[in-house]
Amino acid sequence: MEHSVATIIDTASGKMKDDEESNDKMICDSEPVVYQLVRVEGDGRLVPATDDEVMEVEQLLEDKKSELTSVKAVGHDEQCLSNEVFSNKFHISGTVQSGNADNSRKLNARLEEERLLLSGESLNCSPKCMAMEDPTSDRSNTSKACIDKHEPENPSRERAESSPELNSIHIVEVGTIEACSGPTNKAATSRSSISESCSSLLPDFSILRGEICLDDFSIRELQEAFRATFGRQTSVKDKLWLKRRIAMGLTNSCHVPTARFTIKDNKIILSDLKEPARLQQSMIEAESLSMDIHATNVSPRDIKNCLNNQMEFQQVSGKRLRVLPSNDDVKDENIQMEQCAAKRMRKPTKRYIEELSELETRECTAKSYYCVNSEQSQFTSKAQIMPFHDGGTHIRLSSTRHESLRGFSFQVPFVLRARRGQPRKNLMALMEYHPNAISSIVKTAVMIPVLEEDKENGSSSRETRSVPVQILNTNLSYVKIVAGEEGVEMDCGTLNCEELDPEPKKLDGIGDTACDNVPKQPAAKANVRRKHHRAWTLCEIRKLVDGVAKYGAGRWSEIRRLSFASYSYRTSVDLKDKWRNLLRASLVQCPTEKEANNYRKQTSIPIPASILSQVRELAKLHAQTEIKVSPRKSAGHGSSTVHREGSGFI
DNA sequence: CTTAGGG
């Protein structure tokens, strides 16, 4: 069981109607928040943190305080960006005020309690379990009341009016404890009450309103969210399960890598949607309301005070809800869920994961990124941020995925997956291209949502990293990346799609000799390898043939290194496969006739006869050499292609 | 990690 202790902070979002709204204003409007320290059990249940854990958290908080200052400084500049960057959709309310008088003020941020409500047949998490009541906390009652208020027993019931403050948006934000820069917190008094202890520790903790509502997600969306959250795929179709896991993942995500204690700060707000509408929405769609985390209260004042804090890492994901969801959608989802419920445990194949990943990459037109430090970000409703539209080959930089759902977009934490190559390098390379262009700076929060387990598993072929960079503007004005654990900071200037496009189409051209020997694409793009298909260009084929001629068939890694340095997307395996194909092609053609015929039935790229003949030559040659060296042995395990070829010709 | 092979 993971003994992660997480604090969830929900922030109440003020309604942000206009971009102009000042941060403060927004904050003021926010609703109170309730926090609770919880531990996630192995089975996914949330269990109230024990006193010891609370203490631990407290310590962590103290340790982190020192780090805050740096963060603050950065945040300041960027504050203005938020509006531009998040152009239309979102505003991040989480703000950090650079040190000012407010810092000294104590925030009464109270971490009170987090309630998880499960709809009817919740599985592991029974309402009882989830309800964390802290007897000592005087607020518990209030919070509960609030919660109850928000959580209708009957999901279908419309509650929009009743709790305007709730945002249907689902957000996941994470803020590290650093956010609480408050003057200091004394060591924890040994308070049994979590909320009390937390509050004492985090005097100036800024809070915004946020919620995690997964109710509206379809199974697939939930799965994606799951993947984004945990960095791994799930085939589970059970909504409740997914919701629960996601909620937990979100809860824990921020602290996992670095500290045990993290605070999630939320703030994603739908500018357009009125809370009631959203609430309604969520309620309506909450056919299976498994878990809701609501923020409960924090006075506006407190929130305001809290702004001083910076969150080193913050992640926000928001989902926009339709004002009026169509029932059909809901039904469909339900049906789907029902149908699939049975197959929950099947482990997804890597391929499946990849494909899904790709899919989502395409889906998400934009990746938004927010900056932790930006004063405030607000998500506005309209335009979608559309960034790279490169059919599936774009670089995935975002830590937050932008999804479109029923015409609304939302974001979820996104784990960057670069199949081959090193993401970080990529980022660096990108940065190098635009070192100076600093039109606007957006500070992005870097999250490391990946679970520890994931880290360990790095060995597996795919690299899964939570890199965490997000680019927000469609125009990609500027991205400042702050790497999480490594503490790497990078800035990148203006980026445009072309630059980001890892693979210029021209490569696909035939007979592109010019490409030979010219590393056209910077290594940066190399990492972004397209998963499924990438046509081999003539020049690549030539290089391959050359490489085989030089180094010999079978020395794929060497060939790749030496001859395909500029085509990093070709792996040694790819070379091998291609060679195999070439051999086949050459064989097929050889007997019959060559040349002119080539062009006919070639499905893909017509391979020039010259190349085919070369291939044949090489094949023959290798076959001979192998046989020479050790006839038997080669026959036994020599590459089949060569062997076949050889036998045919010899 | 690299190769070889099957899918």
Next chain:
DNA sequence: CCCTAAG
């Protein structure tokens, strides 16, 4: 291209 078994 993907995936995996084998060195």
